[in-house]
Amino acid sequence: xxxxxxxxxxxxxxxxxxxxxxxxxxxxxxxxxxxxxxxxxxxxxxxxxxxxxxxxxxxxxxxxxxxxxxxxxxxxxxxxxxxxxxxxxxxxxxxxxxxxxxxxxxxxxxxxxxxxxxxxxxxxxxxxxxxxxxxxxxxxxxxxxxxxxxxxxxxxxxxxxxxxxxxxxxxxxxxxxxxxxxxxxxxxxxxxxxxxxxxxxxxxxxxxxxxxxxxxxxxxxxxxxxxxxxxxxxxxxxxxxxxxxxxxxxxxxxxxxxxxxxxxxxxxxxxxxxxxxxxxxxxxx
Numbered sequence: 001x002x003x004x005x006x007x008x009x010x011x012x013x014x015x016x017x018x019x020x021x022x023x024x025x026x027x028x029x030x031x032x033x034x035x036x037x038x039x040x041x042x043x044x045x046x047x048x049x050x051x052x053x054x055x056x057x058x059x060x061x062x063x064x065x066x067x068x069x070x071x072x073x074x075x076x077x078x079x080x081x082x083x084x085x086x087x088x089x090x091x092x093x094x095x096x097x098x099x100x101x102x103x104x105x106x107x108x109x110x111x112x113x114x115x116x117x118x119x120x121x122x123x124x125x126x127x128x129x130x131x132x133x134x135x136x137x138x139x140x141x142x143x144x145x146x147x148x149x150x151x152x153x154x155x156x157x158x159x160x161x162x163x164x165x166x167x168x169x170x171x172x173x174x175x176x177x178x179x180x181x182x183x184x185x186x187x188x189x190x191x192x193x194x195x196x197x198x199x200x201x202x203x204x205x206x207x208x209x210x211x212x213x214x215x216x217x218x219x220x221x222x223x224x225x226x227x228x229x230x231x232x233x234x235x236x237x238x239x240x241x242x243x244x245x246x247x248x249x250x251x252x253x254x255x256x257x258x259x260x261x262x263x264x265x266x267x268x269x270x271x272x273x274x275x276x277x278x279x280x281x282x283x284x285x
Contacts, residue, residue: 006045007032009116016043016120023123023131028187033123033131041112044119046091046187094187095119097164104162105240106155107182127178135181135212136171145216148181152209153225155183158240160202160233163192169205171212192233199230224248 003011003019010016016034023031029046095114098121102108112120124132140148152174159166166189173185192198206226214221223246231248232238 004030004032004045006030006116006118007034007043010034010043010118013115015113015115019043028185034120036112036120039112040123042109042121042123044121046117091117091119091187093189094185097186097189100162100164101159101183101186104158106158107151107180108186109182109184124175124177124182124184126176132175132177132182134172135174135176138176140213140216142217145213146220148176149209149213149217149220151180152183152213153206153229153244154240156202156206156209156226157229157238157242157244160192160229161238161240165190165192165195165198165202166205167201170208174209202226202230222246 018035020033109121175182203226227248
């Protein structure tokens, strides 16, 4: 096949010997099957930022760190330089996360390097050597669905112990290999501690997996592993081997709205007093 533009630099440098075929194309990137020496790998080529919108990314970018304050300011102002920096940070986030997750034992494709903006990683295959199907494309026995669910929940826990949340986990970005499910697609991975949407996105991740596998094991639909692991995480008690039950007692007490409003007003008044104090000190100087 004709070499895609994004892979030509890897061909020129001898990193990739041959592009075998396209694997998939999505909003963020195109993935190709390539040969590197005796190995057959995946090459993820990210699409140009002109082809994509950054608007959907805003919720994921909160709490991410960049190289310096200049880059951070430029990204905040959405300057041309800032957009380039945001694009680089978006790509590097997936690469960095993939290495961290693989080292921590999360079931992900093993990364093989990041060259000219292209991520090389293991090709996940089925028992016959063909590209592995997505979780939403397979039929499972009840016991198999329960086993997959347990494995995926454990991987989400391992991620959360690293301070990471996938943010877009569903049956469409879990591949089914002969030895079980494999998580893929991490450009939107977010900071559990630094992002205000982390809890909501974690629960969505876990509920998506639960609902998908509950088609084959209906009792899973009553489980609440996401709420349980987040509660442990908030208390600092979550460990990679924490025993989870899937049971969670929800706090159904009514919120004391008046107390919240009083606290807000107290904080406002304290801020006014501090500001008045600063102004008075400046006048004295």
